[in-house]
Amino acid sequence: MFEHIVLRGERHYPKDNILNLNNRNIQDLNNVKNLERMVNLRELHLQGNTLTSINGLKNLRNLKLLQLNDNKIEELSGLETLEDLETLDLSNNNINEVKGLENLQNLEKLDLYSNKIIEIKGLENLVNLKELILSNNHIVRISDLTT
DSSP states (O other), X not given: OOXXXXXXXXXXXXXXXXXXOTTSOOOOGGGEETGGGOTTXXXXXXXXXXXXXXXXXXXXXXXXXXXXXXXXXXXXXXXXXXXXXXXXXXXXXXXXXXXXOTTOTTOOEEEXXXXXXXXXXXXXXXXXXXXXXXXXXOOOEEOSOOO
């Protein structure tokens, strides 16, 4: 649908807290021009696109909520700098391995419903995690989780 999306009005970026880009057929976040300049974003909604990877978010360090459900994401790299993130929705994607979340120590809710995950490991640093949704996966092993 869209080859490129350009976010205009740079003078308004400091005030912008929520950006909704749901159902825009976005394949690559690098095609969303000026997204990296919206450093004060607190919520980013990208539901129902065709993303296969998470990139272009490293400057969005104030994000509290990131909604990436109903895409085609296969791996979790690209989230390392989002240390203030509290809610991450990755349901209905193609993720088969949970890694790359180690720095998200403020994460309270992680939704991985309906992916292709076989093993859960590497979540021990998520000390604030209150809700972990893993249903409709192919999990055979869970390790390193504390209660």
